[in-house]
Amino acid sequence: MIGTFENRIFMPVLTCLNMRILQLHCDNIEYTPTKKEIKSAEDIVDLQTQRLEELVVVFVAIENGDDSSVAQNAISQIKASMEKIGCKKLLLYPYAHLSSNLAKPSTAMNLLKEMEDGASELEVSHSPFGWTKSYKIQVKGHPLAESSKVVTKDSSGLKDDNEITSDALKGESKIRSYWKILSTDGTMTNIGDFDFSKHKKLEVLAKYESAKIRKVDQPPPHVALMKKMGIADYEPASDSGNMRFYPNGRLIKSLIERYVTDRVKEYGGYEVETPIMYDSEHPSMVSYFNRFPARQYNIDSEGKKLFLRFAACFGQFLMANEYQLSYKTLPYKLYELTRYSFRREQSGELVGLRRLRAFTMPDCHAFCKDMPQAIDEIKTRFDLSQSVLKELGIDETDYDMAIRFTEDFYNENKSSIEELVKKHGRPVLVEMWKEKFFYFVLKWEFNFIDGLGKASALSTDQIDVENGKRYGIDFVDENNVKQNPIILHNSPSGAIERIIYALLEKAAKDSREGRKPQFPLWLSPTQVRIIPIKEEFDEFVEILAERISINNVRVDIDDRNESIGKRIREAEKEWIRYILVIGEKEANSQNLNIRDRQTGDVREISFDDFITEINEQTRGKPFTGLNLPKYLSKRPNLMV
RNA sequence: GCCAAUGUAGCUCAGCCUGGUAGAGCAAUUGAUUUGUAAUCAAUAGGUCAUGGGUUCAGAUCCCGUCAUUGGCUCCA
Numbered sequence: 001m002i003g004t005f006e007n008r009i010f011m012p013v014l015t016c017l018n019m020r021i022l023q024l025h026c027d028n029i030e031y032t033p034t035k036k037e038i039k040s041a042e043d044i045v046d047l048q049t050q051r052l053e054e055l056v057v058v059f060v061a062i063e064n065g066d067d068s069s070v071a072q073n074a075i076s077q078i079k080a081s082m083e084k085i086g087c088k089k090l091l092l093y094p095y096a097h098l099s100s101n102l103a104k105p106s107t108a109m110n111l112l113k114e115m116e117d118g119a120s121e122l123e124v125s126h127s128p129f130g131w132t133k134s135y136k137i138q139v140k141g142h143p144l145a146e147s148s149k150v151v152t153k154d155s156s157g158l159k160d161d162n163e164i165t166s167d168a169l170k171g172e173s174k175i176r177s178y179w180k181i182l183s184t185d186g187t188m189t190n191i192g193d194f195d196f197s198k199h200k201k202l203e204v205l206a207k208y209e210s211a212k213i214r215k216v217d218q219p220p221p222h223v224a225l226m227k228k229m230g231i232a233d234y235e236p237a238s239d240s241g242n243m244r245f246y247p248n249g250r251l252i253k254s255l256i257e258r259y260v261t262d263r264v265k266e267y268g269g270y271e272v273e274t275p276i277m278y279d280s281e282h283p284s285m286v287s288y289f290n291r292f293p294a295r296q297y298n299i300d301s302e303g304k305k306l307f308l309r310f311a312a313c314f315g316q317f318l319m320a321n322e323y324q325l326s327y328k329t330l331p332y333k334l335y336e337l338t339r340y341s342f343r344r345e346q347s348g349e350l351v352g353l354r355r356l357r358a359f360t361m362p363d364c365h366a367f368c369k370d371m372p373q374a375i376d377e378i379k380t381r382f383d384l385s386q387s388v389l390k391e392l393g394i395d396e397t398d399y400d401m402a403i404r405f406t407e408d409f410y411n412e413n414k415s416s417i418e419e420l421v422k423k424h425g426r427p428v429l430v431e432m433w434k435e436k437f438f439y440f441v442l443k444w445e446f447n448f449i450d451g452l453g454k455a456s457a458l459s460t461d462q463i464d465v466e467n468g469k470r471y472g473i474d475f476v477d478e479n480n481v482k483q484n485p486i487i488l489h490n491s492p493s494g495a496i497e498r499i500i501y502a503l504l505e506k507a508a509k510d511s512r513e514g515r516k517p518q519f520p521l522w523l524s525p526t527q528v529r530i531i532p533i534k535e536e537f538d539e540f541v542e543i544l545a546e547r548i549s550i551n552n553v554r555v556d557i558d559d560r561n562e563s564i565g566k567r568i569r570e571a572e573k574e575w576i577r578y579i580l581v582i583g584e585k586e587a588n589s590q591n592l593n594i595r596d597r598q599t600g601d602v603r604e605i606s607f608d609d610f611i612t613e614i615n616e617q618t619r620g621k622p623f624t625g626l627n628l629p630k631y632l633s634k635r636p637n638l639m640v
Numbered sequence: 641g642c643c644a645a646u647g648u649a650g651c652u653c654a655g656c657c658u659g660g661u662a663g664a665g666c667a668a669u670u671g672a673u674u675u676g677u678a679a680u681c682a683a684u685a686g687g688u689c690a691u692g693g694g695u696u697c698a699g700a701u702c703c704c705g706u707c708a709u710u711g712g713c714u715c716c717a
Contacts, residue, residue: 220710223710234708346642347641348642349714349716356717359717445717456716456717457717458717460717498717531677533675535674562675564676564677565679565680566680567677569678569679584676602677637650
């Protein structure tokens with residue numbers, strides 16, 4: 001799986017055997033018992049409406065398995081938080097709907113009584129047990145007014161629901177890692193001793209990762225650009241972090257997707273497609289969750305608790321399970337471009353295209369027979385990733401490399417690790433773990449550093465030594481013995497949205513530094529814009545556009561009734577590389593006068609030379625036609 | 641998720657402090673103009689001032705809640 005530093009455990013709500021409480025600090029509450037819900041309901045005399053003011057209301061669901069210690073635990077935690085908010089009146093409100101695994105009514109009533117007794121120093125009461133009640137409640141507005149909790153037998157007891165973490169994760173903060181810089185000659189230097197003067201971006205990355213130093217006070221420029229260029233935007237009717245892509249954005253994204261997929265297939269990955277949702281209670285998922293947490297979207301459907309995938313791993317592992325693998329067929333590589341993978345990232349983390357809740361991720365797993373084969377393979381994939389980024393328009397100076405491994409793995413594979421660093425050609429940031437904590441023994445990634453000093457990972461690969469076994473994937477080795485493969489998890493480009501983010505941030509930087517921002521030509525929504533000077537050239541222009549477009553070039557025509565100056569200005573604002581102004585002179589000539597945005601000059605060139613010049617720049621890249629009307633007069637403006 | 645800032649026409653923003661007729665530029669529409677390499681001219685239309693409450697004779701403006709975006713924290717592909 002890619003992205004192991006997601007630190008939230010999945011905790012199926014229905015399987016918790018703990019008291020669940022919802023605590024509200026209220027101005028007032030009014031409730032009226034209406035009718036008995038169960039036979040064993042509490043006997044009460046007073047059926048009048050009760051009204052209480054300035055109090056804490058605690059809705060309680062007592063679950064199967066709760067006992068006296070849980071009740072004591074709960075009440076002492078409630079008392080502690082009431083002291084914090086300075087409130088002395090408490091109403092315990094039995095509320096079965098917080099749980100679907102309720103305790104027997106008799107047990108519940110006893111525990112409720114026990115809680116009430118445990119708070120005798122407060123003004124405490126409870127609403128009748130087992131009755132249907134109507135109620136009206138006014139909750140206060142301060143931040144501590146509302147909290148929901150799960151109380152366990154454990155003495156540490158009470159935690160906010162979303163703070164529950166697995167043992168594995170609790171341990172994560174105790175991981176001992178050493179941050180170093182590994183140079184191309186194999187020397188390891190402490191970060192404090194390293195001379196960063198020639199490696200500014202690496203310094204940013206090192207500080208970002210190890211010391212958490214960041215300084216930014218403005219929105220990332222790509223957010224305005226993605227709207228202005230008609231690429232992508234927020235979709236208010238969806239959840240945060242789920243973007244809409246306009247025609248220009250879809251065209252760019254689709255071309256990048258196709259390019260990455262082509263490259264992975266060329267490398268030997270076989271493209272598959274797997275479901276986007278899985279049953280969290282399916283046996284193959286249960287143990288996985290306890291080890292590989294990510295916050296995810298959950299869906300309840302016909303009694304199943306489904307979740308949206310946060311990576312392509314499960315699908316490919318389950319599929320690999322169906323193969324009869326032999327050492328002779330390894331390494332075997334499965335690949336999927338997930339549209340989408342979902343991670344319910346914390347809302348405060350989401351910015352433009354940099355970090356999303358729904359994203360498109362190329363994910364290629366290689367199943368290898370042993371460590372030497374895995375190491376061999378990871379080198380090939382390293383080259384692939386470097387080359388893919390370069391061809392996408394992100395060159396080596398735009399990113400820096402981080403590599404993480406266990407101390408044991410380093411000692412046994414020093415030369416291979418150094419070889420990766422040499423391929424990168426510059427010093428890299430190292431995180432070395434004293435012991436294996438995650439499912440992998442090595443992970444490297446390329447981090448794009450944007451103009452504001454923000455680092456985000458693009459390409460990555462990992463050597464996974466656990467999931468083969470966990471998923472029961474096996475192959476037969478040379479000695480006819482079943483073994484579990486070592487699995488590599490590679491994304492050669494990282495998330496596609498993040499590539500677009502990187503390209504836009506690069507463009508913004510160019511613009512800031514006085515250069516003209518530009519997409520790589522093969523990704524430009526319009527590659528050539530034709531501007532006829534007068535209507536009388538319309539027919540000539542139509543034919544010219546056709547001649548250009550059959551050579552796999554995206555060409556459009558600005559036939560609007562606007563001045564030449566204005567139309568050129570707008571083409572420039574769309575970052576269109578080539579502009580052809582067509583008038584008398586051109587209509588009577590074999591040559592074209594092209595305005596080249598890269599130089600800003602107008603030059604005369606023959607038709608064939610022009611096509612050749614374009615095709616040379618787009619060679620080896622996928623092509624698709626215009627994704628907007630050919631005539632600008634037919635094109636509504638997108639004002640975002 | 642926590643802390644903070646922001647939310648006014650399709651877009652960018654002014655007005656808010658000090659409550660009393662909703663404002664500009666760009667875009668759109670219509671008309672004129674037929675243009676030679678980064679903005680032709682004129683007219684018209686366009687707004688429950690994010691949203692829900694509160695205070696007030698009166699709320700875009702003051703107060704509170706909610707939602708969204710952005711920054712920081714935490715986190716990371």
